[in-house]
Amino acid sequence: MTVTAPAPALRRPDGSALRVLVVDDEQMLTDLLSMALRMEGWDVRTAASGFQALQGARDFEPDAMVLDVMMPDLDGMAVLQRLRQSGNDVPVLFLTAKDAVSDRVAGLTAGGDDYVTKPFSLEEVVARLRGLMRRAGTAMASDAEPILRVGDLSLNEDSHEVERAGEAIELTATEFELLRYLMRNQRRVVSKAQILDRVWNYDFGGRSSVVELYISYLRKKIDQGREPLIHTVRGVGYMIKAPQ
Numbered sequence: 001m002t003v004t005a006p007a008p009a010l011r012r013p014d015g016s017a018l019r020v021l022v023v024d025d026e027q028m029l030t031d032l033l034s035m036a037l038r039m040e041g042w043d044v045r046t047a048a049s050g051f052q053a054l055q056g057a058r059d060f061e062p063d064a065m066v067l068d069v070m071m072p073d074l075d076g077m078a079v080l081q082r083l084r085q086s087g088n089d090v091p092v093l094f095l096t097a098k099d100a101v102s103d104r105v106a107g108l109t110a111g112g113d114d115y116v117t118k119p120f121s122l123e124e125v126v127a128r129l130r131g132l133m134r135r136a137g138t139a140m141a142s143d144a145e146p147i148l149r150v151g152d153l154s155l156n157e158d159s160h161e162v163e164r165a166g167e168a169i170e171l172t173a174t175e176f177e178l179l180r181y182l183m184r185n186q187r188r189v190v191s192k193a194q195i196l197d198r199v200w201n202y203d204f205g206g207r208s209s210v211v212e213l214y215i216s217y218l219r220k221k222i223d224q225g226r227e228p229l230i231h232t233v234r235g236v237g238y239m240i241k242a243p244q
Contacts, residue, residue: 010040010130012063017043018133021062023053023079024095025071033066036122037129050074054082062090064133066125069096091132093125117197127184148183150229151242153222155183169221174199178214179222182230182240191237211238 010018020042022033030046037044045060047053050071057065069076080092091113114128148155152165160176162169171179177199182190192211200210215238219230227243 017041019043019060019062020064021045021056021060022066023047024068036126040126050079053079057083057088064091064129066093066095069094093128093132150183150186150240153229155180164222175217179218187241189233189237189239
């Protein structure tokens with residue numbers, strides 16, 4: 001049986017709800033994102049333009065922003081530049097249809113904290129926002145430790161401890177991030193491109209062999225001598241799942 005412990009609710013240090021400002025000129029998209037983020041228990045405001053985003057950042061004082069790059073008046077890069085110039089260091093997750101490496105580098109160089117390209121899954125946006133707010137120190141868990149489980153394998157996202165059948169497994173930082181990504185998407189096939197984007201944040205110029213290399217490292221530490229959890233789906237990608 002495969003069980004994933006639910007991610008703990010995140011709150012501000014004072015116990016109040018985290019605030020997220022969602023900025024996009026597509027109302028259907030902001031409605032969907034708002035719904036998903038409110039289900040996390042967060043306080044959500046929306047803006048449909050760059051100038052509204054700046055006003056919202058001043059009035060709402062969000063703990064994180066989801067910021068579309070392409071907007072009709074003031075684009076996301078310009079919004080971020082003005083925020084940083086004013087001393088506002090709110091974590092920013094860029095949201096855009098652009099997927100070129102140069103666009104990602106530009107967004108991150110401008111002071112953005114993460115980058116998601118359309119189309120995307122709502123779960124991925126929520127997960128990335130949780131990570132941003134944890135790293136920024138603006139959020140704390142309100143309940144149990146965040147432990148992911150696949151069969152007899154467990155991963156503690158806070159302590160970075162990994163165990164299989166009670167035996168501790170030492171992983172490098174990159175191996176840990178790769179395993180965490182697989183476990184967060186258990187029983188779901190993820191492609192090499194998705195892994196590169198999520199674990200390494202860019203595509204290595206197409207050198208997907210780095211994924212194969214790190215998958216082999218993980219298999220030696222996680223699966224060797226045991227019933228395998230990590231599976232290759234030929235021509236598609238990789239999946240982690242518990243034995244039937």
